Amino acid sequence: MEKSASLAYRVKSSLGADRISVIATPGVQHQLHVATPPEFPNGIAGVWSPETLLLSAVAGCYVNTFLALANKFDFKTSALACEAVGTVAVVEGKYAFTNIRLYPTLTLSEEQDEVVALNILEKAHRYCLVSNTLRCPVEMHEKILLPAAA
Amino acid sequence: MEKSASLAYRVKSSLGADRISVIATPGVQHQLHVATPPEFPNGIAGVWSPETLLLSAVAGCYVNTFLALANKFDFKTSALACEAVGTVAVVEGKYAFTNIRLYPTLTLSEEQDEVVALNILEKAHRYCLVSNTLRCPVEMHEKILLPAAA
Numbered sequence: 251m252e253k254s255a256s257l258a259y260r261v262k263s264s265l266g267a268d269r270i271s272v273i274a275t276p277g278v279q280h281q282l283h284v285a286t287p288p289e290f291p292n293g294i295a296g297v298w299s300p301e302t303l304l305l306s307a308v309a310g311c312y313v314n315t316f317l318a319l320a321n322k323f324d325f326k327t328s329a330l331a332c333e334a335v336g337t338v339a340v341v342e343g344k345y346a347f348t349n350i351r352l353y354p355t356l357t358l359s360e361e362q363d364e365v366v367a368l369n370i371l372e373k374a375h376r377y378c379l380v381s382n383t384l385r386c387p388v389e390m391h392e393k394i395l396l397p398a399a400a
Numbered sequence: 401m402e403k404s405a406s407l408a409y410r411v412k413s414s415l416g417a418d419r420i421s422v423i424a425t426p427g428v429q430h431q432l433h434v435a436t437p438p439e440f441p442n443g444i445a446g447v448w449s450p451e452t453l454l455l456s457a458v459a460g461c462y463v464n465t466f467l468a469l470a471n472k473f474d475f476k477t478s479a480l481a482c483e484a485v486g487t488v489a490v491v492e493g494k495y496a497f498t499n500i501r502l503y504p505t506l507t508l509s510e511e512q513d514e515v516v517a518l519n520i521l522e523k524a525h526r527y528c529l530v531s532n533t534l535r536c537p538v539e540m541h542e543k544i545l546l547p548a549a550a
Contacts, residue, residue, distance in 0.1 A: 256489040259451045263459040265480045271463050275452040284460035289407050300461035300530050301409045302425040303453050309413040310434040311450035313421050330415045339406040346532040380450050382496040385535045
């Protein structure tokens, strides 16, 4: 794929009688079930919400970006997890996310260098496609776990 | 819930050996499977991606916001679907969404007013929490289907 090319993505959301939307995207068999979260009037517990989907997009994109960069640096990723925590508040009369914090946890293997790992973690933060689409700040608080001493 | 209160959301993404992340959020049993989409190097087909999750958040939020406003206007929503189409391109050396288009389709019942319906569609666009978190423009191209003539 050329770097200058633009890519297109598409989803379709259909509202059910139970106020839960079913969302599908071409080429993916699995469908999402999404509703207003319980903190809002008529919200529904136990299903994904646009709020948690947005955070999933950020966390998932962070991990994907890390993998792409790790590949370039010839860095084998053994264990990587990433929490995302977001705050929603009213800004100028409208709800929006005001802040998102990413907590990636990377576990190194014996021969891996912490400085290289930190460099990739920071680059992934800078190049995350979804974060770069957001208006609110996305902070990163990384954790690097060293292999247990022999 | 007071309008001034801030809300917190949280997800956790864990990378599997197959380069697919499993994402969970508290209180929801169902987990998401997410990977780099096939357009990118080492991408995987057939699973959700951060790109399609972001669009799902936008489309789902639009529908939820419509429902909340419809409730205020005492407008019974019989059928509502919403497609979201997004364009990703390189901006200043980094990938990001450059544009998102929403295509809500609302079907009216016999007694419903098209002007009221359009007002709610437009307000939902303006107050969508996820759209208001994005840096890129989110355009709306609505369609109102009138009930078939008797």
